[in-house]
Amino acid sequence: MQLLAYILIYPFLWLISILPFRLLYAFSDGLYFLIYYIIGYRKKTVKENLHLVFPDKAEAEINDIRKKFYHHFCDMIVEAIKSLTISEKQMMKRMTFPNIEEIHKHENNNKSIVLMCAHYGSWEWIFILQNHVSSKGYAVYKKLANKHFDKLVKRIRAKYNSYLITTKETAATLQKAKSNNELTINGFVSDQSPKPHKAHHWLDFMGINVPVYTGAEMLAKQLDMAVVYFAVKRVKRGYYQTTFTTLAEEPNSFKDYEITDAFFKLVENQIHEAPQYYLWTHKRWKHRDKSPEDYK
Known part of the structure:
Protein backbone atom coordinates (compact mmCIF):
# COMPACT_ATOMS: atom_id res chain seq x y z
CA MET A 1 0.00 0.00 0.00
CA GLN A 2 2.89 2.38 0.81
CA LEU A 3 4.49 1.66 -2.56
CA LEU A 4 1.20 2.28 -4.36
CA ALA A 5 0.79 5.63 -2.62
CA TYR A 6 4.33 6.55 -3.61
CA ILE A 7 3.81 5.53 -7.25
CA LEU A 8 0.59 7.55 -7.47
CA ILE A 9 1.77 10.68 -5.64
CA TYR A 10 5.40 11.04 -6.70
CA PRO A 11 4.73 11.94 -10.39
CA PHE A 12 2.35 14.70 -9.26
CA LEU A 13 4.99 16.09 -6.89
CA TRP A 14 7.64 15.93 -9.61
CA LEU A 15 5.44 17.87 -12.02
CA ILE A 16 4.92 20.59 -9.41
CA SER A 17 8.66 20.69 -8.71
CA ILE A 18 9.58 21.49 -12.32
CA LEU A 19 7.27 24.51 -12.48
CA PRO A 20 9.07 27.84 -12.90
CA PHE A 21 8.97 29.85 -9.70
CA ARG A 22 6.29 32.24 -10.91
CA LEU A 23 3.92 29.34 -11.58
CA LEU A 24 5.06 27.54 -8.44
CA TYR A 25 3.93 30.44 -6.27
CA ALA A 26 0.71 30.79 -8.25
CA PHE A 27 0.09 27.15 -7.31
CA SER A 28 0.88 28.09 -3.69
CA ASP A 29 -1.77 30.82 -3.83
CA GLY A 30 -4.33 28.27 -4.98
CA LEU A 31 -3.22 25.89 -2.27
CA TYR A 32 -3.69 28.68 0.28
CA PHE A 33 -7.30 29.15 -0.82
CA LEU A 34 -7.91 25.41 -0.53
CA ILE A 35 -6.25 24.94 2.86
CA TYR A 36 -7.49 28.13 4.50
CA TYR A 37 -10.98 28.62 3.11
CA ILE A 38 -12.10 25.11 2.07
CA ILE A 39 -10.32 22.60 4.32
CA GLY A 40 -9.66 24.95 7.22
CA TYR A 41 -6.56 22.98 8.24
CA ARG A 42 -5.92 23.57 11.97
CA LYS A 43 -7.40 27.06 11.82
CA LYS A 44 -8.75 26.66 15.34
CA THR A 45 -5.34 25.60 16.69
CA VAL A 46 -3.62 28.53 14.98
CA LYS A 47 -6.11 31.03 16.34
CA GLU A 48 -5.93 29.59 19.87
CA ASN A 49 -2.11 29.75 19.80
CA LEU A 50 -2.11 33.35 18.60
CA HIS A 51 -4.63 34.46 21.24
CA LEU A 52 -2.64 32.60 23.87
CA VAL A 53 0.71 34.26 23.21
CA PHE A 54 -0.64 37.65 22.10
CA PRO A 55 -3.49 38.30 24.57
CA ASP A 56 -3.32 42.06 23.98
CA LYS A 57 -3.66 41.96 20.21
CA ALA A 58 -7.01 42.90 18.67
CA GLU A 59 -9.02 40.29 16.78
CA ALA A 60 -8.35 42.01 13.45
CA GLU A 61 -4.58 41.78 13.99
CA ILE A 62 -4.81 38.14 15.04
CA ASN A 63 -6.73 37.33 11.85
CA ASP A 64 -4.20 39.25 9.76
CA ILE A 65 -1.29 37.27 11.25
CA ARG A 66 -3.20 34.03 10.72
CA LYS A 67 -3.78 34.70 7.02
CA LYS A 68 -0.17 35.75 6.47
CA PHE A 69 0.96 32.60 8.25
CA TYR A 70 -1.10 30.34 5.98
CA HIS A 71 0.31 32.07 2.88
CA HIS A 72 3.82 31.40 4.17
CA PHE A 73 2.89 27.85 5.21
CA CYS A 74 1.77 27.05 1.65
CA ASP A 75 4.96 28.57 0.26
CA MET A 76 6.97 26.22 2.48
CA ILE A 77 5.01 23.24 1.17
CA VAL A 78 5.72 24.06 -2.47
CA GLU A 79 9.35 24.92 -1.68
CA ALA A 80 9.74 21.50 -0.10
CA ILE A 81 8.38 19.95 -3.29
CA LYS A 82 10.68 22.16 -5.37
CA SER A 83 13.61 20.54 -3.57
CA LEU A 84 13.10 17.50 -5.80
CA THR A 85 14.48 19.28 -8.85
CA ILE A 86 15.80 22.70 -7.83
CA SER A 87 19.30 23.39 -9.12
CA GLU A 88 22.22 23.99 -6.81
CA LYS A 89 22.70 27.43 -8.39
CA GLN A 90 19.10 28.44 -7.67
CA MET A 91 19.23 27.19 -4.11
CA ILE A 126 18.95 25.09 4.74
CA PHE A 127 20.91 22.01 3.70
CA ILE A 128 22.62 24.07 0.96
CA LEU A 129 24.72 25.26 3.91
CA GLN A 130 26.90 22.23 3.22
CA ASN A 131 28.23 23.98 0.12
CA HIS A 132 29.75 26.64 2.39
CA VAL A 133 31.34 24.46 5.08
CA SER A 134 33.78 21.57 5.32
CA SER A 135 32.06 19.70 8.16
CA LYS A 136 29.80 16.75 7.44
CA GLY A 137 26.15 17.62 8.00
CA TYR A 138 23.54 15.75 10.02
CA ALA A 139 19.98 16.73 10.80
CA VAL A 140 17.83 15.09 13.44
CA TYR A 141 14.38 14.29 12.07
CA LYS A 142 11.27 12.23 12.63
CA LYS A 143 11.12 9.27 10.30
CA LEU A 144 8.26 9.38 7.78
CA ALA A 145 5.60 6.70 8.03
CA ASN A 146 5.91 5.86 4.32
CA LYS A 147 9.33 4.27 3.87
CA HIS A 148 9.50 5.18 0.18
CA PHE A 149 8.97 8.89 0.82
CA ASP A 150 11.37 8.62 3.74
CA LYS A 151 14.07 7.32 1.39
CA LEU A 152 13.27 10.10 -1.07
CA VAL A 153 13.72 12.83 1.53
CA LYS A 154 17.01 11.29 2.65
CA ARG A 155 18.22 11.09 -0.93
CA ILE A 156 17.47 14.75 -1.57
CA ARG A 157 19.42 15.82 1.53
CA ALA A 158 22.33 13.53 0.72
CA LYS A 159 22.96 15.38 -2.57
CA TYR A 160 24.53 18.13 -0.48
CA ASN A 161 26.48 15.98 1.98
CA SER A 162 23.73 16.33 4.55
CA TYR A 163 22.27 13.26 6.23
CA LEU A 164 19.09 12.69 8.20
CA ILE A 165 19.28 10.71 11.43
CA THR A 166 16.59 9.81 13.93
CA THR A 167 16.70 10.80 17.58
CA LYS A 168 17.68 7.26 18.53
CA GLU A 169 20.59 7.29 16.07
CA THR A 170 21.92 10.71 17.02
CA ALA A 171 24.13 10.04 20.05
CA ALA A 172 25.80 6.96 18.56
CA THR A 173 26.34 8.60 15.17
CA LEU A 174 27.95 11.73 16.58
CA GLN A 175 30.00 9.81 19.13
CA LYS A 176 31.40 7.69 16.31
CA ALA A 177 32.23 10.82 14.29
CA LYS A 178 34.08 12.29 17.27
CA SER A 179 36.02 9.06 17.77
CA ASN A 180 37.05 9.26 14.13
CA ASN A 181 38.12 12.91 14.52
CA GLU A 182 35.45 13.90 12.02
CA LEU A 183 34.02 17.41 12.22
CA THR A 184 30.24 17.55 11.98
CA ILE A 185 27.58 20.25 11.87
CA ASN A 186 24.34 18.97 13.35
CA GLY A 187 20.88 20.47 13.03
CA PHE A 188 18.31 20.25 15.84
CA VAL A 189 14.81 21.71 15.66
CA SER A 190 14.65 22.41 19.37
CA ASP A 191 11.33 24.14 20.04
CA GLN A 192 9.17 21.02 19.97
CA SER A 193 6.99 19.93 22.87
CA PRO A 194 8.23 16.92 24.87
CA LYS A 195 6.01 14.74 26.98
CA PRO A 196 5.83 16.41 30.41
CA HIS A 197 6.84 13.32 32.38
CA LYS A 198 10.03 13.06 30.29
CA ALA A 199 10.96 16.74 30.44
CA HIS A 200 14.02 17.75 32.45
CA HIS A 201 13.40 21.48 32.18
CA TRP A 202 10.47 23.90 32.02
CA LEU A 203 10.60 27.58 31.11
CA ASP A 204 8.44 30.53 30.09
CA PHE A 205 8.15 30.54 26.32
CA MET A 206 6.17 33.53 25.03
CA GLY A 207 5.05 34.08 28.61
CA ILE A 208 3.73 30.56 29.13
CA ASN A 209 5.34 27.85 31.28
CA VAL A 210 6.05 24.77 29.14
CA PRO A 211 8.34 21.72 29.10
CA VAL A 212 11.23 21.96 26.64
CA TYR A 213 13.71 19.62 25.01
CA THR A 214 17.28 19.90 26.29
CA GLY A 215 18.86 17.15 24.20
CA ALA A 216 20.82 19.49 21.92
CA GLU A 217 22.46 21.22 24.89
CA MET A 218 23.21 17.97 26.71
CA LEU A 219 24.75 16.37 23.62
CA ALA A 220 26.86 19.46 22.98
CA LYS A 221 28.23 19.20 26.51
CA GLN A 222 28.80 15.48 26.27
CA LEU A 223 30.76 15.78 22.99
CA ASP A 224 32.22 19.27 23.58
CA MET A 225 30.60 20.87 20.53
CA ALA A 226 30.01 24.57 19.96
CA VAL A 227 26.35 25.60 20.05
CA VAL A 228 25.06 27.98 17.39
CA TYR A 229 21.58 29.37 16.80
CA PHE A 230 20.55 29.85 13.21
CA ALA A 231 17.84 32.36 12.38
CA VAL A 232 16.12 32.27 9.01
CA LYS A 233 14.69 35.56 7.77
CA ARG A 234 12.41 35.85 4.76
CA VAL A 235 13.81 38.58 2.51
CA LYS A 236 11.05 38.31 -0.08
CA ARG A 237 8.99 35.53 -1.54
CA GLY A 238 11.26 32.58 -2.28
CA TYR A 239 14.38 34.23 -0.84
CA TYR A 240 15.79 33.66 2.63
CA GLN A 241 18.75 34.83 4.67
CA THR A 242 20.21 32.74 7.47
CA THR A 243 22.38 34.27 10.18
CA PHE A 244 24.29 32.54 12.95
CA THR A 245 24.65 33.44 16.63
CA THR A 246 27.03 31.49 18.83
CA LEU A 247 25.38 30.50 22.10
CA ALA A 248 28.36 28.64 23.52
CA GLU A 249 31.90 27.99 22.33
CA GLU A 250 32.66 25.96 25.44
CA PRO A 251 29.28 24.50 26.47
CA ASN A 252 30.57 22.88 29.64
CA SER A 253 31.34 26.32 31.07
CA PHE A 254 27.57 26.98 31.24
CA LYS A 255 25.19 25.80 33.93
CA ASP A 256 22.64 23.23 32.85
CA TYR A 257 19.82 24.69 30.75
CA GLU A 258 21.40 28.14 30.37
CA ILE A 259 22.04 27.44 26.68
CA THR A 260 18.51 26.16 26.16
CA ASP A 261 17.09 29.26 27.88
CA ALA A 262 19.19 31.52 25.63
CA PHE A 263 17.96 29.66 22.57
CA PHE A 264 14.30 30.18 23.45
CA LYS A 265 14.88 33.86 24.13
CA LEU A 266 16.21 34.30 20.59
CA VAL A 267 13.23 32.40 19.19
CA GLU A 268 10.90 34.72 21.09
CA ASN A 269 12.64 37.74 19.57
CA GLN A 270 12.07 36.40 16.07
CA ILE A 271 8.42 35.66 16.74
CA HIS A 272 7.77 39.15 18.10
CA GLU A 273 9.52 40.70 15.11
CA ALA A 274 7.46 38.83 12.48
CA PRO A 275 4.97 36.38 14.01
CA GLN A 276 3.55 35.18 10.68
CA TYR A 277 6.64 33.06 10.03
CA TYR A 278 6.32 30.81 13.08
CA LEU A 279 4.68 27.38 12.70
CA TRP A 280 1.41 28.12 14.52
CA THR A 281 -0.19 24.82 13.48
CA HIS A 282 2.21 23.16 15.91
CA LYS A 283 0.58 22.48 19.31
CA ARG A 284 3.55 23.92 21.17
CA TRP A 285 1.65 25.01 24.29
CA LYS A 286 -0.51 21.92 24.76
CA HIS A 287 1.01 21.16 28.19
CA ARG A 288 0.59 24.69 29.55
CA ASP A 289 -1.95 23.64 32.16
CA LYS A 290 0.55 21.32 33.82
CA SER A 291 3.57 22.00 35.98
CA PRO A 292 6.83 20.16 36.72
CA GLU A 293 5.53 19.28 40.19
CA ASP A 294 2.70 17.22 38.62
CA TYR A 295 5.27 14.73 37.37
CA LYS A 296 7.56 14.38 40.33
Whole structure:
Protein backbone atom coordinates (compact mmCIF):
# COMPACT_ATOMS: atom_id res chain seq x y z
CA MET A 1 0.00 0.00 0.00
CA GLN A 2 2.89 2.38 0.81
CA LEU A 3 4.49 1.66 -2.56
CA LEU A 4 1.20 2.28 -4.36
CA ALA A 5 0.79 5.63 -2.62
CA TYR A 6 4.33 6.55 -3.61
CA ILE A 7 3.81 5.53 -7.25
CA LEU A 8 0.59 7.55 -7.47
CA ILE A 9 1.77 10.68 -5.64
CA TYR A 10 5.40 11.04 -6.70
CA PRO A 11 4.73 11.94 -10.39
CA PHE A 12 2.35 14.70 -9.26
CA LEU A 13 4.99 16.09 -6.89
CA TRP A 14 7.64 15.93 -9.61
CA LEU A 15 5.44 17.87 -12.02
CA ILE A 16 4.92 20.59 -9.41
CA SER A 17 8.66 20.69 -8.71
CA ILE A 18 9.58 21.49 -12.32
CA LEU A 19 7.27 24.51 -12.48
CA PRO A 20 9.07 27.84 -12.90
CA PHE A 21 8.97 29.85 -9.70
CA ARG A 22 6.29 32.24 -10.91
CA LEU A 23 3.92 29.34 -11.58
CA LEU A 24 5.06 27.54 -8.44
CA TYR A 25 3.93 30.44 -6.27
CA ALA A 26 0.71 30.79 -8.25
CA PHE A 27 0.09 27.15 -7.31
CA SER A 28 0.88 28.09 -3.69
CA ASP A 29 -1.77 30.82 -3.83
CA GLY A 30 -4.33 28.27 -4.98
CA LEU A 31 -3.22 25.89 -2.27
CA TYR A 32 -3.69 28.68 0.28
CA PHE A 33 -7.30 29.15 -0.82
CA LEU A 34 -7.91 25.41 -0.53
CA ILE A 35 -6.25 24.94 2.86
CA TYR A 36 -7.49 28.13 4.50
CA TYR A 37 -10.98 28.62 3.11
CA ILE A 38 -12.10 25.11 2.07
CA ILE A 39 -10.32 22.60 4.32
CA GLY A 40 -9.66 24.95 7.22
CA TYR A 41 -6.56 22.98 8.24
CA ARG A 42 -5.92 23.57 11.97
CA LYS A 43 -7.40 27.06 11.82
CA LYS A 44 -8.75 26.66 15.34
CA THR A 45 -5.34 25.60 16.69
CA VAL A 46 -3.62 28.53 14.98
CA LYS A 47 -6.11 31.03 16.34
CA GLU A 48 -5.93 29.59 19.87
CA ASN A 49 -2.11 29.75 19.80
CA LEU A 50 -2.11 33.35 18.60
CA HIS A 51 -4.63 34.46 21.24
CA LEU A 52 -2.64 32.60 23.87
CA VAL A 53 0.71 34.26 23.21
CA PHE A 54 -0.64 37.65 22.10
CA PRO A 55 -3.49 38.30 24.57
CA ASP A 56 -3.32 42.06 23.98
CA LYS A 57 -3.66 41.96 20.21
CA ALA A 58 -7.01 42.90 18.67
CA GLU A 59 -9.02 40.29 16.78
CA ALA A 60 -8.35 42.01 13.45
CA GLU A 61 -4.58 41.78 13.99
CA ILE A 62 -4.81 38.14 15.04
CA ASN A 63 -6.73 37.33 11.85
CA ASP A 64 -4.20 39.25 9.76
CA ILE A 65 -1.29 37.27 11.25
CA ARG A 66 -3.20 34.03 10.72
CA LYS A 67 -3.78 34.70 7.02
CA LYS A 68 -0.17 35.75 6.47
CA PHE A 69 0.96 32.60 8.25
CA TYR A 70 -1.10 30.34 5.98
CA HIS A 71 0.31 32.07 2.88
CA HIS A 72 3.82 31.40 4.17
CA PHE A 73 2.89 27.85 5.21
CA CYS A 74 1.77 27.05 1.65
CA ASP A 75 4.96 28.57 0.26
CA MET A 76 6.97 26.22 2.48
CA ILE A 77 5.01 23.24 1.17
CA VAL A 78 5.72 24.06 -2.47
CA GLU A 79 9.35 24.92 -1.68
CA ALA A 80 9.74 21.50 -0.10
CA ILE A 81 8.38 19.95 -3.29
CA LYS A 82 10.68 22.16 -5.37
CA SER A 83 13.61 20.54 -3.57
CA LEU A 84 13.10 17.50 -5.80
CA THR A 85 14.48 19.28 -8.85
CA ILE A 86 15.80 22.70 -7.83
CA SER A 87 19.30 23.39 -9.12
CA GLU A 88 22.22 23.99 -6.81
CA LYS A 89 22.70 27.43 -8.39
CA GLN A 90 19.10 28.44 -7.67
CA MET A 91 19.23 27.19 -4.11
CA MET A 92 22.45 29.08 -3.37
CA LYS A 93 20.84 32.22 -4.79
CA ARG A 94 17.70 31.84 -2.71
CA MET A 95 19.22 30.76 0.65
CA THR A 96 22.17 32.92 1.65
CA PHE A 97 24.40 33.06 4.74
CA PRO A 98 25.74 36.61 5.28
CA ASN A 99 27.83 35.75 8.36
CA ILE A 100 29.02 32.26 7.42
CA GLU A 101 32.37 33.19 8.98
CA GLU A 102 30.74 32.43 12.36
CA ILE A 103 30.62 28.77 11.33
CA HIS A 104 34.10 28.86 9.82
CA LYS A 105 35.44 30.20 13.12
CA HIS A 106 34.37 27.05 14.93
CA GLU A 107 35.61 24.79 12.14
CA ASN A 108 39.01 26.50 12.29
CA ASN A 109 39.03 25.79 16.02
CA ASN A 110 38.43 22.12 15.20
CA LYS A 111 35.00 22.19 16.79
CA SER A 112 31.96 20.26 15.71
CA ILE A 113 28.77 22.28 15.93
CA VAL A 114 25.26 21.86 17.27
CA LEU A 115 22.94 24.04 15.19
CA MET A 116 19.76 24.90 17.08
CA CYS A 117 16.75 26.26 15.25
CA ALA A 118 13.00 26.67 15.68
CA HIS A 119 10.00 26.11 13.43
CA TYR A 120 10.48 29.60 12.11
CA GLY A 121 11.04 31.06 8.66
CA SER A 122 11.95 28.21 6.34
CA TRP A 123 14.18 25.24 6.89
CA GLU A 124 13.54 23.43 3.60
CA TRP A 125 16.61 24.75 1.77
CA ILE A 126 18.95 25.09 4.74
CA PHE A 127 20.91 22.01 3.70
CA ILE A 128 22.62 24.07 0.96
CA LEU A 129 24.72 25.26 3.91
CA GLN A 130 26.90 22.23 3.22
CA ASN A 131 28.23 23.98 0.12
CA HIS A 132 29.75 26.64 2.39
CA VAL A 133 31.34 24.46 5.08
CA SER A 134 33.78 21.57 5.32
CA SER A 135 32.06 19.70 8.16
CA LYS A 136 29.80 16.75 7.44
CA GLY A 137 26.15 17.62 8.00
CA TYR A 138 23.54 15.75 10.02
CA ALA A 139 19.98 16.73 10.80
CA VAL A 140 17.83 15.09 13.44
CA TYR A 141 14.38 14.29 12.07
CA LYS A 142 11.27 12.23 12.63
CA LYS A 143 11.12 9.27 10.30
CA LEU A 144 8.26 9.38 7.78
CA ALA A 145 5.60 6.70 8.03
CA ASN A 146 5.91 5.86 4.32
CA LYS A 147 9.33 4.27 3.87
CA HIS A 148 9.50 5.18 0.18
CA PHE A 149 8.97 8.89 0.82
CA ASP A 150 11.37 8.62 3.74
CA LYS A 151 14.07 7.32 1.39
CA LEU A 152 13.27 10.10 -1.07
CA VAL A 153 13.72 12.83 1.53
CA LYS A 154 17.01 11.29 2.65
CA ARG A 155 18.22 11.09 -0.93
CA ILE A 156 17.47 14.75 -1.57
CA ARG A 157 19.42 15.82 1.53
CA ALA A 158 22.33 13.53 0.72
CA LYS A 159 22.96 15.38 -2.57
CA TYR A 160 24.53 18.13 -0.48
CA ASN A 161 26.48 15.98 1.98
CA SER A 162 23.73 16.33 4.55
CA TYR A 163 22.27 13.26 6.23
CA LEU A 164 19.09 12.69 8.20
CA ILE A 165 19.28 10.71 11.43
CA THR A 166 16.59 9.81 13.93
CA THR A 167 16.70 10.80 17.58
CA LYS A 168 17.68 7.26 18.53
CA GLU A 169 20.59 7.29 16.07
CA THR A 170 21.92 10.71 17.02
CA ALA A 171 24.13 10.04 20.05
CA ALA A 172 25.80 6.96 18.56
CA THR A 173 26.34 8.60 15.17
CA LEU A 174 27.95 11.73 16.58
CA GLN A 175 30.00 9.81 19.13
CA LYS A 176 31.40 7.69 16.31
CA ALA A 177 32.23 10.82 14.29
CA LYS A 178 34.08 12.29 17.27
CA SER A 179 36.02 9.06 17.77
CA ASN A 180 37.05 9.26 14.13
CA ASN A 181 38.12 12.91 14.52
CA GLU A 182 35.45 13.90 12.02
CA LEU A 183 34.02 17.41 12.22
CA THR A 184 30.24 17.55 11.98
CA ILE A 185 27.58 20.25 11.87
CA ASN A 186 24.34 18.97 13.35
CA GLY A 187 20.88 20.47 13.03
CA PHE A 188 18.31 20.25 15.84
CA VAL A 189 14.81 21.71 15.66
CA SER A 190 14.65 22.41 19.37
CA ASP A 191 11.33 24.14 20.04
CA GLN A 192 9.17 21.02 19.97
CA SER A 193 6.99 19.93 22.87
CA PRO A 194 8.23 16.92 24.87
CA LYS A 195 6.01 14.74 26.98
CA PRO A 196 5.83 16.41 30.41
CA HIS A 197 6.84 13.32 32.38
CA LYS A 198 10.03 13.06 30.29
CA ALA A 199 10.96 16.74 30.44
CA HIS A 200 14.02 17.75 32.45
CA HIS A 201 13.40 21.48 32.18
CA TRP A 202 10.47 23.90 32.02
CA LEU A 203 10.60 27.58 31.11
CA ASP A 204 8.44 30.53 30.09
CA PHE A 205 8.15 30.54 26.32
CA MET A 206 6.17 33.53 25.03
CA GLY A 207 5.05 34.08 28.61
CA ILE A 208 3.73 30.56 29.13
CA ASN A 209 5.34 27.85 31.28
CA VAL A 210 6.05 24.77 29.14
CA PRO A 211 8.34 21.72 29.10
CA VAL A 212 11.23 21.96 26.64
CA TYR A 213 13.71 19.62 25.01
CA THR A 214 17.28 19.90 26.29
CA GLY A 215 18.86 17.15 24.20
CA ALA A 216 20.82 19.49 21.92
CA GLU A 217 22.46 21.22 24.89
CA MET A 218 23.21 17.97 26.71
CA LEU A 219 24.75 16.37 23.62
CA ALA A 220 26.86 19.46 22.98
CA LYS A 221 28.23 19.20 26.51
CA GLN A 222 28.80 15.48 26.27
CA LEU A 223 30.76 15.78 22.99
CA ASP A 224 32.22 19.27 23.58
CA MET A 225 30.60 20.87 20.53
CA ALA A 226 30.01 24.57 19.96
CA VAL A 227 26.35 25.60 20.05
CA VAL A 228 25.06 27.98 17.39
CA TYR A 229 21.58 29.37 16.80
CA PHE A 230 20.55 29.85 13.21
CA ALA A 231 17.84 32.36 12.38
CA VAL A 232 16.12 32.27 9.01
CA LYS A 233 14.69 35.56 7.77
CA ARG A 234 12.41 35.85 4.76
CA VAL A 235 13.81 38.58 2.51
CA LYS A 236 11.05 38.31 -0.08
CA ARG A 237 8.99 35.53 -1.54
CA GLY A 238 11.26 32.58 -2.28
CA TYR A 239 14.38 34.23 -0.84
CA TYR A 240 15.79 33.66 2.63
CA GLN A 241 18.75 34.83 4.67
CA THR A 242 20.21 32.74 7.47
CA THR A 243 22.38 34.27 10.18
CA PHE A 244 24.29 32.54 12.95
CA THR A 245 24.65 33.44 16.63
CA THR A 246 27.03 31.49 18.83
CA LEU A 247 25.38 30.50 22.10
CA ALA A 248 28.36 28.64 23.52
CA GLU A 249 31.90 27.99 22.33
CA GLU A 250 32.66 25.96 25.44
CA PRO A 251 29.28 24.50 26.47
CA ASN A 252 30.57 22.88 29.64
CA SER A 253 31.34 26.32 31.07
CA PHE A 254 27.57 26.98 31.24
CA LYS A 255 25.19 25.80 33.93
CA ASP A 256 22.64 23.23 32.85
CA TYR A 257 19.82 24.69 30.75
CA GLU A 258 21.40 28.14 30.37
CA ILE A 259 22.04 27.44 26.68
CA THR A 260 18.51 26.16 26.16
CA ASP A 261 17.09 29.26 27.88
CA ALA A 262 19.19 31.52 25.63
CA PHE A 263 17.96 29.66 22.57
CA PHE A 264 14.30 30.18 23.45
CA LYS A 265 14.88 33.86 24.13
CA LEU A 266 16.21 34.30 20.59
CA VAL A 267 13.23 32.40 19.19
CA GLU A 268 10.90 34.72 21.09
CA ASN A 269 12.64 37.74 19.57
CA GLN A 270 12.07 36.40 16.07
CA ILE A 271 8.42 35.66 16.74
CA HIS A 272 7.77 39.15 18.10
CA GLU A 273 9.52 40.70 15.11
CA ALA A 274 7.46 38.83 12.48
CA PRO A 275 4.97 36.38 14.01
CA GLN A 276 3.55 35.18 10.68
CA TYR A 277 6.64 33.06 10.03
CA TYR A 278 6.32 30.81 13.08
CA LEU A 279 4.68 27.38 12.70
CA TRP A 280 1.41 28.12 14.52
CA THR A 281 -0.19 24.82 13.48
CA HIS A 282 2.21 23.16 15.91
CA LYS A 283 0.58 22.48 19.31
CA ARG A 284 3.55 23.92 21.17
CA TRP A 285 1.65 25.01 24.29
CA LYS A 286 -0.51 21.92 24.76
CA HIS A 287 1.01 21.16 28.19
CA ARG A 288 0.59 24.69 29.55
CA ASP A 289 -1.95 23.64 32.16
CA LYS A 290 0.55 21.32 33.82
CA SER A 291 3.57 22.00 35.98
CA PRO A 292 6.83 20.16 36.72
CA GLU A 293 5.53 19.28 40.19
CA ASP A 294 2.70 17.22 38.62
CA TYR A 295 5.27 14.73 37.37
CA LYS A 296 7.56 14.38 40.33
